[in-house]
Amino acid sequence: xxxxxxxxxxxxxxxxxxxxxxxxxxxxxxxxxxxxxxxxxxxxxxxxxxxxxxxxxxxxxxxxxxxxxxxxxxxxxxxxxxxxxxxxxxxxxxxxxxxxxxxxxxxxxxxxxxxxxxxxxxxxxxxxxxxxxxxxxxxxxxxxxxxxxxxxx
Numbered sequence: 001x002x003x004x005x006x007x008x009x010x011x012x013x014x015x016x017x018x019x020x021x022x023x024x025x026x027x028x029x030x031x032x033x034x035x036x037x038x039x040x041x042x043x044x045x046x047x048x049x050x051x052x053x054x055x056x057x058x059x060x061x062x063x064x065x066x067x068x069x070x071x072x073x074x075x076x077x078x079x080x081x082x083x084x085x086x087x088x089x090x091x092x093x094x095x096x097x098x099x100x101x102x103x104x105x106x107x108x109x110x111x112x113x114x115x116x117x118x119x120x121x122x123x124x125x126x127x128x129x130x131x132x133x134x135x136x137x138x139x140x141x142x143x144x145x146x147x148x149x150x151x152x153x
Contacts, residue, residue: 002076005029005031005080006082008030008081008083009032009034015083025147033093036067053086066097073101073102073103079107080150081108084113084114085112085140089122107136110135111139114141136153
């Protein structure tokens, strides 16, 4: 049996709630990807082109710092990564997380929350940040049934 980790970034708490449910269903460990500088509601105002999230997402090379690098990725075979969909992709802090560890030979299963869009180009935009890993598109806004299906992937 492989060891599993659910790692997630949550700006408003929605992704955190799903991550906790998925971790319970998958019998997985839980790890929160925290920004070194927490996002404020003003930072998350996507309608303001000068907000932190807008600036980060308009520059795909942006790599917001993470608070720690304590996830012992080497212990896990399967890593679920959850995030809110921003601008049809994962927030660039997910790239920071992936680039902070060696995911070679690991299976990464994505799950996300969104107000109305799908994954968009999330897999495509994350692939170069986790060379040697298999990245699988899971579910956006998974239902309880979807969470159980994800847990068995």
